[in-house]
Amino acid sequence: MDQNAAIAVNRFGLGALPGEMEAAAVNPRRWVLEQLDGRYVQPEQFRGFASTAQHRENYSYRYTVLARDLNEAQRKAKDAGDQNEVDRLGHLIARMLGGYVTWVAENFMLEYGARTNVALTTDKPFHERLVRFWSNHLVVPAIKQQCGVVCGAYEREVIRPHVTGKFSDMLLASAQNPAMLVFLDNHLSIGPNSPYGREKKVGLNENLAREILELHTMGVEGGYTQTDVIQLAHAITGWSSYPAADHAAYQRNGRTGEPVGKFVFHADWHEPGEVTVVGKTYKAGGVEQGEAVLYDLARRPETARYLATKLARHFVADEPTPDLVDRLANVYLAHDTDLAEMTRALVESKEAWAHAQSKLKLPEDYAISCYRSLGLKLGDGSVPPQSMYNFESYIQKKHYWAWLANDPYSLLTSKDPAQFTEPDAKRGAAIATFYADVKSMGQNPWNAPGPQGWYDRWGDWSGADSMLKRVEWSLAVAAKHADRMSGPVQYLNQSLGDLASPELKTEVARAASAEQALALALASPDFQRR
């Protein structure tokens, strides 16, 4: 066996599935590169999940339209002294919103389970690593309440289709996706001199513009100024998702076919006039003004270097050589922000195949690699179809169904409670347990601490407690799943191959039991690195 095969499946992949090491050994470099080819097909596991637009519509509908109407009805009942009606409506509100919150948590776990199962079973693990890398770069984490429900949808709509496409397209898709607009508050950013801004005396929110410059494109050392932040914020005023400022119109018009929660450009929120961002002036206009700025930001040399550094840091070394960064940045610029070309250059570099095992796996990748080595996945069976609509089944039904049946805006395709299946509780527990385990190692999945995403250096992940949690967890996995291992030596060969140290080979061979052999392999330092 060739050490390059082990590097291919560990450094570029998600850890070897049984049999994967042998497949990669034929030609490790080609095994990695071939995963960049061909049109991307969304994995089967994602069927049935809702889009960001549907989620946004559902959210705004419940929190603004329904909640407001019910609150108003409750106020009238109170004025009329009808305490029974006040109580009844109070229960209704609590159930509607409480039921939604419960459903959001359930949906999050189902999405997380589907995403994790893709990672656990895919035969294109390098592609999946790239999805996770770019998803962390243009991150929408669940730390904001409204974002937890759209983490999966955002990744499917913005990241997955573009990881081997152009970064400029991914950037624009991100900045015009309701999930990102809501996460970084641009959906309510209004030009102070726009017709709406002047009338309502409302104004700008610079959050998304700042993070686009600081985190998505040029990087904090890219040389932009506070003025550039404000100018970019002006350029993207009116980029929003649902007519939040006009609930009355929403209610009047109801649903017109397309989900109301999709991206919308409010021309009357847009700051009039030209903008100048990083030295270039863009003439006054509508949505195309901000689009032009973003396309130019994607093509800037500072952006190329910033992205190349992050990519090389993720796959090769905490501190990649300037030479490697330059090469990747040049390829990116020469190919008009093409990420497949930049990624190919990375895989073809000699640096990527040198210094094996010099990166520490992030906790989630570590847990996934352990499961992959044993051919494990989370629960069985498919995601309940149309999971978006399942939430009604979590609500105590008596009053609610009677009321929903008369609800003209209901998102339900059917109003018969019997149509809705509860997700399999055992499967849900498998997902939630895996999630909680990864969280205990210090990486709360889809909950990066902020728009900077997860950091990617050794020191960010090598805390003593985090390492102990990894070890404790892997010992528990070994205790449960030792029977999945054909034989300790063979297992070690097909998971770590030539990256297993002589010490580990000796310890595994002389282990007191199959369980202990697996425990030592999974918990070993060799398995923590890639």
Next chain:
Amino acid sequence: MTDNRKSDAALWNTVSSTMAMADVETDQRFVFIFLRGGMDGLSAVPAYGDPSFRAVRGVLADEAPGSGSPFDILKLNDTFGLHRDLKAMHGLYEQGELMVVHATCHDYRDRSHFDAQDAFDRGAVDKSIKSGWLNRTLQALPTRFRTGRSDVAMGLGPTLPLSLRGDESVGSWSPPAAPKADPDTLQRLGALYAADARLGPVLSKGLSAHQLGEGSNSMPMGMDGMSEGFGNAIAFQEYAKAAATFLSAPNGPRIVTMDFGNWDSHANQNQQNVRGPNNGNHGGQFAEMYLGLDRGIAALKANMPPEVWAKTAVLIVTEFGRTVRINGTAGTDHGTGGAAFVLGGAVKGGRVLADWPGLKDADLLDGRDLRPTTDLRAVAMGVLREHLRVPEEAFSTIFPSSEAVKPIEGIVRI
């Protein structure tokens, strides 16, 4: 507010700067709490007595103390108050155990969360510095601090904050998740890790902290995926209890750090802090932030013997304050000057330290931010010097590029 400045400045000057540093008790406890995300200082510590306060804060201005509304600010003095949900901290102020610092910031000015956090954690804006200020502080501590303990400092949380990283060995702890491992397997694993120069020392440290933390309650899970802010607030209280346990152990650490994230309030900030019938646990991600902080501080005190609390100083900082005026979405954007807290049984509290710059347009930094007039590093230095007996010559290492910054005197009871 010059009144404040004078009264407090007078206090500082009464403290002798020539205390005998060598022969004092050195069994002090220090807790460093980082509120990540940029806590809005004018929301936590409203300057309700400033004539411009109501105008600049708009819908975010709570009611003055004593006005009888449910949104009354808790009075500190005629200028400043505390947010209404910081009731336990207000109690500490009244007992003389909490000092508020306002219009404060460190020397970072560019309004990036991540750079600002890293800059304070490093103790310097200079990115070529790789270690944290608390880690370098450990090197300057009196030897009595170190004797008889495996770790003099410990990071509470699943990952180690940058402030504690560096050459000095430190511990870390988070609640146990898995059942205890088989000792024989652990021993064999120990041999494997001993051969790994980078991961070996890390694991053995994790194991020893684990033994020390036994008996601490396991933590309730946050409401993952829907409201991590609320989860943070619950987790913070649990970590605060664990901190009390660790600091009270005879051979436990004497310095602990805790992180409390999610203070970035760009939109609908008021809603975040209001708890009405419809804003209980679904009123925005920050609905419980102040309550979480307040209860965490209360738990820290409640879970310590009084004699340990008497030796404890807690420094609470954030990476920057927020814009003085509210933005277009009833929130505030990244700013500069903000509020910090020093509290504990060892702290000479009941005071507000603020050289108040004012809230009029001309007073603001870059026309938008509260102008910082007190260097946060001077506060940290003051605590290190008086409380932990860190010699002044160590400050050039702990906070590089701080030649012009002098430790503030008289923060702790000597």
